[in-house]
Amino acid sequence: MNWRYRATLITLIAFFCLVTVRLFYWQVVKADELSRLGQEQYSALINIDPKRGEILTSDGFPIVANKVSYLVFANPKEIKNKDEASKLLADSLQIDVASVSAQLSLNRFWVPLYYNADFKTKAQVEKQKIDGVGFTEQYSRLYPEASMAAQVVGFVGKDEEGNNKGYFGLEGYYDRLLRGKAGEDIEIHDAFGRPILAEANTNTSVENGSNLKLSIDRAIQFDVDQKLQEGLIHYGARRAMAIIMDPKSGAIIAMSVFPRFDTQTFWKYPPQTYVNPIISDFYEPGSTFKSLVMASAIDANLVKPTTKCNICSGPISLGGFQIKTWDNNYFPNTDMTDVIIHSDNTGMVFVSQKLGLNRLYSYLNAFGIGSPTGIDLQGEAVPTLRDKKDWYPIDVATAGFGQGIDVTPIELIDAFCAIANNGVRMEPHVVSQIQSDNGENVTISPKVLNQPISASTAHIMTEILVDAVNKGEAKFARLHGYRIAGKTGTAQIPIAGHYDPSKTVASFIGFAPADNPKFAMLIIYDEPSSSIYGSETAAPTFFSIAKDLLNYYGIPPTVENDN
Amino acid sequence: MKKQLNLILFLFILITLLSLTKIAISNSITTNGITLNSMQQEIVSLNTQNYIIRQKYLQQASLLTIEQKAKAEGFTPNQTDYFVSETQHLASNQ
Numbered sequence: 124m125n126w127r128y129r130a131t132l133i134t135l136i137a138f139f140c141l142v143t144v145r146l147f148y149w150q151v152v153k154a155d156e157l158s159r160l161g162q163e164q165y166s167a168l169i170n171i172d173p174k175r176g177e178i179l180t181s182d183g184f185p186i187v188a189n190k191v192s193y194l195v196f197a198n199p200k201e202i203k204n205k206d207e208a209s210k211l212l213a214d215s216l217q218i219d220v221a222s223v224s225a226q227l228s229l230n231r232f233w234v235p236l237y238y239n240a241d242f243k244t245k246a247q248v249e250k251q252k253i254d255g256v257g258f259t260e261q262y263s264r265l266y267p268e269a270s271m272a273a274q275v276v277g278f279v280g281k282d283e284e285g286n287n288k289g290y291f292g293l294e295g296y297y298d299r300l301l302r303g304k305a306g307e308d309i310e311i312h313d314a315f316g317r318p319i320l321a322e323a324n325t326n327t328s329v330e331n332g333s334n335l336k337l338s339i340d341r342a343i344q345f346d347v348d349q350k351l352q353e354g355l356i357h358y359g360a361r362r363a364m365a366i367i368m369d370p371k372s373g374a375i376i377a378m379s380v381f382p383r384f385d386t387q388t389f390w391k392y393p394p395q396t397y398v399n400p401i402i403s404d405f406y407e408p409g410s411t412f413k414s415l416v417m418a419s420a421i422d423a424n425l426v427k428p429t430t431k432c433n434i435c436s437g438p439i440s441l442g443g444f445q446i447k448t449w450d451n452n453y454f455p456n457t458d459m460t461d462v463i464i465h466s467d468n469t470g471m472v473f474v475s476q477k478l479g480l481n482r483l484y485s486y487l488n489a490f491g492i493g494s495p496t497g498i499d500l501q502g503e504a505v506p507t508l509r510d511k512k513d514w515y516p517i518d519v520a521t522a523g524f525g526q527g528i529d530v531t532p533i534e535l536i537d538a539f540c541a542i543a544n545n546g547v548r549m550e551p552h553v554v555s556q557i558q559s560d561n562g563e564n565v566t567i568s569p570k571v572l573n574q575p576i577s578a579s580t581a582h583i584m585t586e587i588l589v590d591a592v593n594k595g596e597a598k599f600a601r602l603h604g605y606r607i608a609g610k611t612g613t614a615q616i617p618i619a620g621h622y623d624p625s626k627t628v629a630s631f632i633g634f635a636p637a638d639n640p641k642f643a644m645l646i647i648y649d650e651p652s653s654s655i656y657g658s659e660t661a662a663p664t665f666f667s668i669a670k671d672l673l674n675y676y677g678i679p680p681t682v683e684n685d686n
Numbered sequence: 687m688k689k690q691l692n693l694i695l696f697l698f699i700l701i702t703l704l705s706l707t708k709i710a711i712s713n714s715i716t717t718n719g720i721t722l723n724s725m726q727q728e729i730v731s732l733n734t735q736n737y738i739i740r741q742k743y744l745q746q747a748s749l750l751t752i753e754q755k756a757k758a759e760g761f762t763p764n765q766t767d768y769f770v771s772e773t774q775h776l777a778s779n780q
Contacts, residue, residue, distance in 0.1 A: 191734050260734065267744035267747070
C-alpha cells in the first residue's frame with residue numbers, strides 16, 4: 124500500500140469520524156432542543172382556562188353564572204395619532220380620556236385599556252377601526268338576580284398572581300371546587316398558521332369548575348330580601364338580617380342582610396359590607412335566648428310549665444346590680460309559661476339559678492353556644508364561651524335572659540332549631556349538591572350534630588312558645604289560623620362597659636307550623652329607631668314573611684275560630 | 687431489452703401515480719386545515735353567541751325583571767289567601 128492510498132484512507136476515516144461526531148452532537152446532545160425548535164415551527168401550546176362553576180338556587184336557576192367579556196388592549200407603538208385614538212377610545216369605553224392617553228403614552232408593546240367590556244362596548248370600539256387595538260375574550264361573573272344573597276355568595280377577585288380567586292361566602296369557601304383546573308393543548312398548524320389534522324395533537328384536559336346547587340329557594344330569598352329592605356327603611360334600623368332554615372335538615376332556605384354590596388361592582392363598597400354578619404358578628408341575643416335556657420331547665424327536670432316563680436314579685440338585687448323586667452311590671456307567683464309569655468327577666472333569673480352554673484354551662488355547650496356550627500360559608504366566627512371560673516352569679520342570672528352572653532345569629536337559630544326538631548340539632552348548610560363537570564353529582568346529606576334536649580322537652584317548649592306568640596307582646600302581629608312557636612327579643616347593646624337604653628338589637632325567632640315545622644326563621648334589626656322593641660319591629664316582619672311562606676308551601680290553616 | 691423497457695415504463699407510471707397521490711393527499715390535508723380552521727372559528731363564535739343569548743335569557747328570567755314587568759303591566763300582590771285543606775277529586779263526578 125503506497126503512501127497516497129494510506130493518506131486518502133486516513134483522510135476519509137477522519138472525515139467520517141468528524142461527520143459521526145457532528146451527527147452525535149446534533150442528534151443526541153442537541154436532540155431535545157432541536158426537537159423543541161422544530162415543534163415551535165409547526166405547533167403552538169395553548170393554555171385553556173377552566174370555566175368557573177356556577178351557583179344555582181334550589182330551582183336550578185343560576186344566581187351566579189359566567190358571561191363573555193373582553194379585555195380591551197392596545198399596542199402604543201402601532202398607534203400613530205395617539206390624541207385622536209385616546210378620544211375615540213375614551214368615548215367608546217366611557218372612561219376618562221386622560222387615563223387612556225396615559226396608557227397609550229407608555230413605551231410598551233401591550234397595555235390594558237379596559238377590563239370586562241361587554242359585547243356592545245366591543246362592537247363600538249371595533250367600529251372606530253383604530254390600528255393597534257385588540258381584544259382578549261375572557262369570562263367574568265354574571266349575577267342575573269343582581270345582589271341577591273350577596274353576602275352568602277361572596278365575589279371573585281384576583282390573587283397575588285392575577286388569577287381569579289373567590290372571596291367571602293360560597294365563592295371563598297368553595298373556591299377550589301368552583302375554580303376547576305387549567306389545561307394545555309398542543310395544536311399542529313401549517314406554514315400559514317392554519318390548524319391541520321394530526322395525531323400529534325395532545326392535551327392535558329381542562330377541568331371546568333363544579334356547579335353548586337344551593338338549598339336557598341330563589342322565590343323565598345326574593346321575598347325575604349324585599350320584606351327585609353322595606354323593614355330596614357320603615358323601622359329606621361342600622362342593619363337588618365334574616366335567616367330561614369329547615370330545622371329537620373339544617374338546610375338554609377334564605378339568608379339576607381341589608382345593607383349589602385353590589386356583587387357586580389363590589390370594589391365600590393367598603394370592605395366591611397362583604398362580611399356576612401349572620402355568621403361573623405356577635406351580639407347579645409336578649410329574650411330570644413330565654414327559650415334555650417327554659418328548655419334546659421325543663422330538660423333537667425328542674426322546672427315544669429306550671430312551676431311557680433317565688434322571686435318574681437319585684438326587682439332582684441344581685442352582686443350590686445338590680446335586675447328588672449323590661450316594662451317594670453311584676454307577676455308574683457307567675458308560672459314558667461307566663462315567664463316566657465311576659466318575657467319576664469326575674470322569672471328567667473329564677474330558672475337560671477335553678478339550673479346553676481354547671482348545668483347551664485353544659486346545656487349551652489350542648490346547644491352549640493361557643494362552637495362553630497360548621498356552616499359551609501367562609502368567615503364563620505364564634506364568640507367563645509368564657510371559662511366557668513370567670514362566671515359570677517350575676518352572669519348566670521343575666522345569661523337566663525340573654526344578656527352578658529354573645530352569640531352569632533347562625534349559632535342562635537341552629538340551637539333554636541333543636542326545639543323545632545324533637546331536640547335534635549342539625550348542621551346548617553347552604554349547598555345541597557355539588558355538580559361536577561363530568562356529570563357526577565354529589566348530594567350533601569343532612570348531618571346530625573347532637574341532641575341537647577329530649578323530644579318531650581322540645582314538645583313542652585314548643586307549646587310554651589306557641590302561647591308566647593298567641594298571648595305575648597307580639598300577639599297583634601300574629602297569623603290567625605296557624606300554630607306558630609316564637610319569641611321576641613329586645614337586647615340592649617353594651618357600649619363602653621354599660622348598656623345604652625336607646626340602642627337595641629330587636630329580634631324575633633320562631634318556627635311554623637309548630638306541630639310539623641317546615642321552617643324556622645330569625646329576624647334581627649340593629650338599632651331600630653321607630654321602636655326599640657322586637658315585638659314592634661322584627662315580629663311584624665317575621666309574620667309577614669311567615670304568611671308568604673305558608674302560602675308558598677301550600678300549608679292550610681289548622682286552627683278554626685282563632686281570633 | 688423489451689422486458690427492461692416495460693420495467694422502466696412500469697416504474698415511471700408507478701412513480702407518477704404515487705406523486706399524484708401525494709399531491710392529492712397534501713392538497714386534501716391543506717384543505718382540511720382550512721376547513722378545520724374555519725370550523726374552529728365558527729365554534730368559538732357560536733359559543734360566544736350562546737353565552738350572550740344565555741346571558742339575555744337569564745336576565746329576562748330573573749325575578750327582578752319579572753317583577754318589574756308585572757308591575758308595568760299593572761299586576762299587584764294578592765291580598766287574599768285561598769287554601770285547599772284536602773285533596774279535591776275534581777274529576778270524580780265526570
